[in-house]
Ligand SMILES: CCCCCCCCCCCCC[C@H](O)CC(=O)SCCNC(=O)CCNC(=O)[C@H](O)C(C)(C)COP(=O)(O)OP(=O)(O)OC[C@H]1O[C@@H](n2cnc3c(N)ncnc32)[C@H](O)[C@@H]1OP(=O)(O)O
């Protein structure tokens with residue numbers, strides 16, 4: 001359902017931004033769960049979609065735990081207010097395994113499924129046929145081109161990137177990405193929604209890695225190469241970056257936190273696309289850890305060991 005400021009002339013960039021009330025988040029993993037959580041916490045009606053009910057119920061549990069942490073911080077000693085915040089927020093969150101049915105009332109669809117171009121393209125083609133005309137589509141991709149993801153969708157003026165950061169309930173930044181066809185009304189709606197989500201927005205063209213990951217990838221790469229040459233240990237590199245620059249995590253801790261499979265997927269894609277760029281060369285230590293199933297915090301071991 002659209003609010004009274006809603007307008008339907010998407011070809012006119014001067015029109016007022018659409019107020020986004022109903023949000024569908026496709027993918028309920030690390031990122032989709034976080035996006036759905038924050039959207040529900042900030043008063044949006046949210047449908048969260050994944051491939052089966054088992055995955056969705058685990059995601060619902062994680063969201064509920066995280067919401068309690070947020071509520072504790074927000075309301076301190078007032079248990080009553082904290083409980084109300086959690087139950088009101090959860091009442092706005094529903095789940096579904098049917099992605100096409102889930103977009104019937106959506107003002108905005110945020111896709112946060114696996115980082116695979118073919119699967120993302122296929123999904124958006126189906127959604128394009130099912131969603132109302134006014135619905136805005138966005139991808140939370142870390143590394144893929146938004147233009148390529150949008151390839152099979154007709155609504156290119158209502159397509160963009162909304163790149164959140166992990167953990168979504170904590171990280172304040174939202175990158176808003178435009179492709180050449182994205183209308184100004186769509187950008188305005190996405191910026192307004194980002195603000196309503198409590199995030200600080202920055203804008204960027206559809207360039208590899210947008211702002212943050214374009215800078216983060218060479219940084220990781222240098223750290224991995226320093227370790228592989230034996231110049232310093234992972235622990236000392238992490239300590240140096242935390243205490244020397246004030247970063248909350250060093251590059252190896254952050255890699256384990258994000259997931260080494262995700263890191264490998266990103267860098268292999270870029271190495272293939274930009275074979276002459278030495279900054280995008282795949283790291284052998286990363287490749288080895290992933291081949292051994294050591295994916296970081298989620299599997300109990302990556303560059304470091306974790307208690308599961
Ligand atoms: C050559 C080869 C190179 C190959 C490299 C390829 C690289 C590819 C890179 C791409 C990867 C994709 C990246 C993605 O697209 C973009 C990103 O997301 S980048 C990652 C961004 N995130 C960060 O940088 C996180 C940095 N870390 C932190 O900010 C903190 O460490 C932390 C995670 C917030 C945890 O903080 P801690 O203090 O350690 O732990 P606490 O548990 O005390 O938490 C602090 C504070 O936060 C609250 N909190 C934490 N987690 C949650 C949660 N899930 N839900 C709710 N609240 C949470 C917690 O309650 C605490 O609050 P407080 O009590 O302090 O008020």
Ligand SMILES: NC(=O)c1ccc[n+]([C@@H]2O[C@H](COP(=O)([O-])OP(=O)(O)OC[C@H]3O[C@@H](n4cnc5c(N)ncnc54)[C@H](O)[C@@H]3O)[C@@H](O)[C@H]2O)c1
Nearest residue numbers: 027028029030031032050051112113114115141142166258
């Ligand atoms: N992990 C990060 O730190 C991070 C940060 C920013 C952006 N991203 C991007 O966000 C996206 C999701 O990453 P993630 O870390 O949450 O992954 P994840 O593996 O934790 O979650 C992906 C979820 O999508 C579901 N899924 C897969 N195909 C689906 C489909 N067709 N329909 C519905 N659900 C489907 C999976 O079952 C899984 O639950 C990726 O594009 C990733 O690049 C990741």
